[in-house]
Amino acid sequence: MSTGGNGRPNGSLPQTKICQFKLVLLGDMAVGKSSLVLRFVKGQFDEFQETTIGAAFLAQSVCLDDTTVKFEIWDTAGQERYHSLAPMYYRGAQAAIVVFDITKPETFERAKAWVKELQRQASPNIVIALAGNKADLAEKRLVEYEDAQTYAEDIGLLFMETSAKTAMNVSDLFFAIAKKMPKTDSQNLTHSARNRGVNLQDPDSQSSQRCCGN
Numbered sequence: 001m002s003t004g005g006n007g008r009p010n011g012s013l014p015q016t017k018i019c020q021f022k023l024v025l026l027g028d029m030a031v032g033k034s035s036l037v038l039r040f041v042k043g044q045f046d047e048f049q050e051t052t053i054g055a056a057f058l059a060q061s062v063c064l065d066d067t068t069v070k071f072e073i074w075d076t077a078g079q080e081r082y083h084s085l086a087p088m089y090y091r092g093a094q095a096a097i098v099v100f101d102i103t104k105p106e107t108f109e110r111a112k113a114w115v116k117e118l119q120r121q122a123s124p125n126i127v128i129a130l131a132g133n134k135a136d137l138a139e140k141r142l143v144e145y146e147d148a149q150t151y152a153e154d155i156g157l158l159f160m161e162t163s164a165k166t167a168m169n170v171s172d173l174f175f176a177i178a179k180k181m182p183k184t185d186s187q188n189l190t191h192s193a194r195n196r197g198v199n200l201q202d203p204d205s206q207s208s209q210r211c212c213g214n
Contacts, residue, residue: 016063020070021181024090026114027099028107029078032133035164036099037075040174045165052077062171062178069178071095087121095127095177100148102132102161103140108148115157127180129158131173136163 025033034052038044041060056075061068074089076082090096096118100111111130118128130152132143145161152159158176162169 017067017183018070019067019181019183020072021094022074022092023071023095023097023177024074024076024093025097025099026076026086026090026111026118027078028101028104028110031078031099031101031104031107032164033078033097033099034075036097036131036133036162036170036173037073039164039167039170041073043167045167047165060174062175064175064178064183067183069181069183071174071178086117090118090122090126093122093126094181095129096122097129097131097173097177098157099131099133100143101134102143102145102148103134103137105142108132108143112151115155119155125182127158127177129160129173129177132159132161134163134165135161135168136165 025037027033034056035045037056037058038046041058052075058073058075059071060073061070063069074093076086076089098111098114098118100107102108115128115130118126130148132145132148148161149159151157158173158180160169160173160176162173164170
């Protein structure tokens with residue numbers, strides 16, 4: 001039996017295609033953006049998560065059949081004084097998660113404003129997901145699931161209610177986004193992070209191993 005240079009039988013391992021995408025999180029302050037990312041990337045939850053200043057960067061991968069989807073995630077600050085910086089982070093993003101707090105209707109209205117801004121100024125083919133976070137506080141709900149779902153369906157957004165605290169739907173949301181990303185566009189194959197001035201080597205390689213069991 002012939003073997004490849006790695007000592008494995010030729011053809012025994014199908015080649016995995018690696019696609020890399022920039023994803024940005026937007027939303028009002030204290031809706032749980034950083035907590036969602038921390039839960040997704042590290043499987044952790046911090047009840048007293050520090051407020052993001054400017055933006056934070058993390059990376060994580062998900063595996064879909066023969067494709068590894070690498071997300072370079074920009075978690076933006078929700079305070080109004082940082083709003084002017086947001087275009088710097090969503091410019092060139094192929095995906096966005098707009099987060100609101102189901103216990104605070106004003107954050108849902110703010111999320112709608114973010115969606116409009118993305119539709120007007122972000123990449124034309126950006127995949128936008130709406131996340132109704134803090135679903136563990138359902139007894140304090142002031143935004144009805146049906147209202148958010150109807151809004152999302154009307155304008156073609158992905159929508160899930162999530163809980164960073166309990167991990168409800170957090171991974172599912174990122175998987176749903178990964179499934180909607182174009183896997184055949186060569187510009188997304190793993191080469192573009194360096195061109196955007198982002199170094200993914202350490203966090204990304206570790207997370208892809210953790211995800212895919214390589």
